[in-house]
Amino acid sequence: MLHYEPKDLPVRDLHKLLLGGVAPRPIALVSTISQDGIHNLSPFSFFNAFGANPPMIAFSPARRGRDASLKDTYNNLIASNECVVQAVTYSMVEQISLASTEYPPDVDEFAKSGLTPIDSDLVKPKRVKESPFQMECKLVEMRSYGDKGASANMAICEVLKVHIVNDIFTDGIIDPQKIDLVGRMSGDYYCRASGSSIFEIEKPNQKKGIGIGFDLIPDFMKESKVYTANNLAKFAGVEIIPGEKTVTEFINSFSLETMIDRDEGLNEFNHYQKLADYKLMMQTALELSESNYKKSKYLIELTAKCALENNDTDFAWKAALYACRLSH
Numbered sequence: 001m002l003h004y005e006p007k008d009l010p011v012r013d014l015h016k017l018l019l020g021g022v023a024p025r026p027i028a029l030v031s032t033i034s035q036d037g038i039h040n041l042s043p044f045s046f047f048n049a050f051g052a053n054p055p056m057i058a059f060s061p062a063r064r065g066r067d068a069s070l071k072d073t074y075n076n077l078i079a080s081n082e083c084v085v086q087a088v089t090y091s092m093v094e095q096i097s098l099a100s101t102e103y104p105p106d107v108d109e110f111a112k113s114g115l116t117p118i119d120s121d122l123v124k125p126k127r128v129k130e131s132p133f134q135m136e137c138k139l140v141e142m143r144s145y146g147d148k149g150a151s152a153n154m155a156i157c158e159v160l161k162v163h164i165v166n167d168i169f170t171d172g173i174i175d176p177q178k179i180d181l182v183g184r185m186s187g188d189y190y191c192r193a194s195g196s197s198i199f200e201i202e203k204p205n206q207k208k209g210i211g212i213g214f215d216l217i218p219d220f221m222k223e224s225k226v227y228t229a230n231n232l233a234k235f236a237g238v239e240i241i242p243g244e245k246t247v248t249e250f251i252n253s254f255s256l257e258t259m260i261d262r263d264e265g266l267n268e269f270n271h272y273q274k275l276a277d278y279k280l281m282m283q284t285a286l287e288l289s290e291s292n293y294k295k296s297k298y299l300i301e302l303t304a305k306c307a308l309e310n311n312d313t314d315f316a317w318k319a320a321l322y323a324c325r326l327s328h
């Protein structure tokens with residue numbers, strides 16, 4: 001590993017490390033208005049939401065790295081105490097990049113970026129029509145940390161009103177596939193939160209009981225070469241480990257009349273694995289085990305993993321516990 005204290009590195013390099021390691025970051029597209037009435041629009045990825053009661057967000061219009069000067073967004077916020085913060089979607093990402101150009105304060109950055117200004121209800125800065133999620137905000141506090149290049153200014157804002165396009169919802173939540181947000185990463189990299197990069201993890205649900213925890217997973221499972229740390233953490237979410245009798249009943253529920261040829265059995269197993277059909281994987285692995293196949297334990301662990309990844313944790317536990325009864 002590399003090890004640094006901030007004093008060990010030039011600010012520029014430290015900044016680059018933070019951009020790479022604290023990522024992907026949501027992007028705030030911030031609209032402000034100058035005292036002369038000029039509309040400003042800039043993206044900020046040192047940004048997040050911090051609470052809902054009252055709804056609070058913060059972002060950092062930092063001092064410019066090259067000369068420590070203050071950005072227009074900072075100056076406008078100090079002068080007016082108002083902004084609109086909007087989410088950035090893939091369809092507008094090139095335009096928000098354009099809006100990050102350092103235009104002088106008298107240039108309207110809506111015009112420069114080609115994004116469309118629409119009136120807000122409670123504040124003077126305009127909203128960006130193209131964004132499906134817009135927050136009208138008031139500045140509650142501006143905290144500054146240093147006066148050198150790249151020093152942070154934290155604009156802490158309360159959300160006064162939210163505007164959301166109504167067709168991005170599914171079952172009462174904003175559907176990540178529909179909103180199609182982008183995030184900022186290191187260098188010139190962005191990421192698009194859509195397609196297979198989006199996945200679900202069910203929250204540990206205390207109503208269903210408190211999970212046993214990683215430490216109570218049997219060692220033979222922790223030592224397996226098949227399960228990943230994510231698999232083991234998912235195993236750890238159950239309230240009770242199935243008992244010996246339950247495992248035996250589970251195994252007896254498979255009828256294993258046929259003797260199976262080894263190559264044919266392995267082909268079948270691979271086929272069911274591709275289909276993620278863990279029940280037929282189990283059936284085939286057990287049949288191979290009856291025929292004394294030497295790697296049956298491994299096949300049953302693969303089956304447990306497949307069941308787990310398809311959210312059948314009960315099946316997965318029983319298969320995993322049975323695997324330990326096999327010597328190979």
Ligand SMILES: Cc1cc2nc3c(=O)[nH]c(=O)nc-3n(C[C@H](O)[C@H](O)[C@H](O)COP(=O)(O)O)c2cc1C
Pocket residue numbers: 027040041042043044045046047060061062063070071072073074096097099100101102103184
């Ligand atoms: C995606 C993206 C994220 C950015 N995030 C930040 C940030 O968090 N803080 C910052 O000071 N500048 C950030 N910048 C640079 C500002 O957008 C840029 O300095 C902008 O010109 C400031 O405009 P202003 O002077 O009109 O306020 C970012 C730029 C891009 C493209």
